[in-house]
Amino acid sequence: MLDEIDRGLIHALHIDGRAPFSRIGAVLGVSTQTVARRYRRLRADAALRVVGLADPHRAGRAQWLVRLTAAPHSAQDLAHALARRADTSWVKLASGGTEIIAVVHTPAGGGHSLLLHDIPRTAGITTVSAHYLLHSYLGGPTAWRGRAGTLTERQQRQLAPEDSGSVPTAGPSLTDADHALLTALQRDGRAGHAELAAATGWSPATVARRLTALQAGGVIFFDVEVDDAWFGATTQALLWMTVTPAHLEQVATTLAGHHELAFVAATTGRTNLVAHALCPDPAALHDYLTHRLGALGAIHTLETAPVLRTVKGAGPIAPAGEVRRLPPRSG
Structure with a gap:
């Protein structure tokens, strides 16, 4: 399973998903090379991934928790079809493999194509219920907490971004120009400024400034996916x-x-x-x-x-060929 360094690394990424390996290593008391090596191993073995996400309210998006019931022979195919869509996250197979549960993201003002058009016309679905997410606690x-109980309070303070204690301001807001940046961060929240610059057409300096502003304003945040x-x-x-x-x-x-x-x-x-x-x-x-x-x-x-x-987590599904290994059996 995971040792103390692995758990500390994952906890650190929850505090700051883009924290440099050098800073994480200093807090954990290990070398930068050790942190980088552990990160690569966890990506391969435990499906570890940092994803950048927009705050739904700041992005003008509504969230629905959708429950679909389907025949056993079609449920898995339907779940994978939902997972491939850009407007879904957290697609899960439940209740013996006949129920699909997914979070669906829609424009706050309407345009519910998946809910009103695509799902009702899909063969194999026997029941549908959609639940609007009113407030997340x-x-x-x-x-x-099972992932975030390793580091001491002092270590957490050392890793917290400098502006994490401030109250997010009313701005900035996501613009159409931010779409390419957010798409790249959804694939890999730790992508470097040069890689993000190539994805957006901006300069690395512009990427750094915009990313800092969006994160400081609470417009985007970084989540950690792991098995x-x-x-x-x-x-x-x-x-x-x-x-x-x-x-x-x-x-x-x-x-x-x-x-x-x-x-x-x-x-x-x-x-x-x-x-x-x-x-x-x-x-x-x-x-x-x-x-x-x-x-x-x-x-x-x-x-x-x-x-x-879990067929899909918070970010886009992993590219074909990226295989997740099973965790070792205890005992």
Whole structure:
């Protein structure tokens, strides 16, 4: 599995996805070469990747959590078709392989072609439900605690960008000219200024200034993708909950503090709160559901959808031929 240096490196990338290997090495107490070597190994073995993402509100985008049910023989093909689209992220196969769950990004003012046109006309889909993401309490720039518990507070301060403690200003906003920059960062959030300059047609100095401004203003952030099985999270599930509206804020805030959860959001629909749980095994998931969630009386209903596979994460799907190895078996 992962040793302390691997975990420290991943935690460091969650704090600053573009931090130089030299700075990460200094904080971890190892050489720059060691950090670079570990990063390459984790990319090959654990599907580690840093991706640059736009804040949906700043980018004028709405997010929907879509649940599709399909026949077993067609569900995988449909999941991969959704994953290839630029307007989707976090495409997962769940519930025995017959359910597909995906985040769909749409223009805030309309233009819902996937929801209104493409999905209804797709053969093999038996049921569809779309849930508008109203508010995220955990996820996005905030890492799952299972990945972000290695570095001390002092080490985290040493790695934090200089302006991370400031409140994002009202600007800048994403423009059409930023599209090429964001597309390149979605593929590789650690791409160098020269590579980003080639993708945008700007000079490296212009890329550096624009990237600094967008990141400081909270317009973009950097997420880390990695196979959570390497952290011992071999059992995952999406939890769909119905909570008394008067207690929704309190319950959601409480859940956002649970170590077992990587994502918590309020949604529209028959259920009004969704969470993503990562646990070591089914027994641990059962214990979490019955004891920690069971103790919250404001949760009236709970539906558990086991996640079998993540077909696509936050960024575009990996190029063909990039193979992810399975984590070693414990024991």
